[in-house]
Amino acid sequence: MGLVGTIPPHIGNLSFLVSLSIRNNSFHGSFPNELSHLTRLKIFNFGFNELSGEIPSWIGLLKKLQSLYLYGNNFIGTIPPSLSNISSLQVISLGYNQLSGTIPSSIFKISSLQKIYLGANKLSGPMSSIFFNISSLQNIELGENMLYGGLSTHMFDHLPNLQYLSICCNQLSGELPKIGNLTMLTNLNLGENKFEGKLPREIGNLTILTELYLYDNNFEGILCLI
Known part of the structure; x- marks a missing residue:
């Protein structure tokens, strides 16, 4: 939709959200910590934006998450090992960023994992x-x-x-x-x-x-x- 700007922290108040997708826009900046309150989320799709900073470890608190799409941004830093806490995760898509460091071996212990794109x-x-x-x-x-x-x-x-x-x-x-x-x-x-x-x-x-x-x-x- 050609949307721009930063992600408003007030989205964290939508506690009944099960799917959040803003892919293919021009959002920039980092994730507000308030998104960690969306504990019912199953789909988290922020692909192809201009987001930056590190992938926050609090994503590991989204225990019902099934699909995580953060591809095509400017994320830096390492892949948070806390992702392995999400036992329902089926898709991890972090490709086309600037991530560094090693790949946490704990990710490959998620028994439900079907697709991983790094x-x-x-x-x-x-x-x-x-x-x-x-x-x-x-x-x-x-x-x-x-x-x-x-x-x-x-x-x-x-x-x-x-x-x-x-x-x-x-x-x-x-x-x-x-x-x-x-x-x-x-x-x-x-x-x-x-x-x-x-x-x-x-x-x-x-x-x-x-x-x-x-x-x-x-x-x-x-x-x-x-």
Whole structure:
């Protein structure tokens, strides 16, 4: 709607709100603390605005939240670990900001989590410190960050419903672990990293894969898809 200005703290008085969406506007500034009073919220969508400052830890108090969309703003600082307190969270979308620091491993213990989008930030740290153990996960977007190191041997062993995985444009290295368990995968983007060695033969078991990106790595050997 082309709205501009800051977010009025009086919105915090609307205690029965279950959905708050102001996406695709030009709001700036930071979140007023009064929004922490909206404890009935299930949808919190502030995507594509000009908001700045840090993502406040009080978001973790919104215990009924199912979808958190803060993508396409100017948020800085780290991802608050308090997000892991929201046991009902299904979607975390924080891409296209200026977030830094490591990705809290506690986020990947939210048993209801289905989609997580953290791409196009300045997140760093070893990829091996992230352990995916959520059978509900469908989409993982970690591309265009500064993650480094190798992937742990059992990283993909517990993701039976994963459909989309992008870890492109980082500084990841080493050989790929087995990925044959990702039988629901349709999109796999490993491009622009420092991976090496041979591709796992199990990649041929991903029978519904429609998009595969391996560019700008150091793979060798034969690409076996059958």
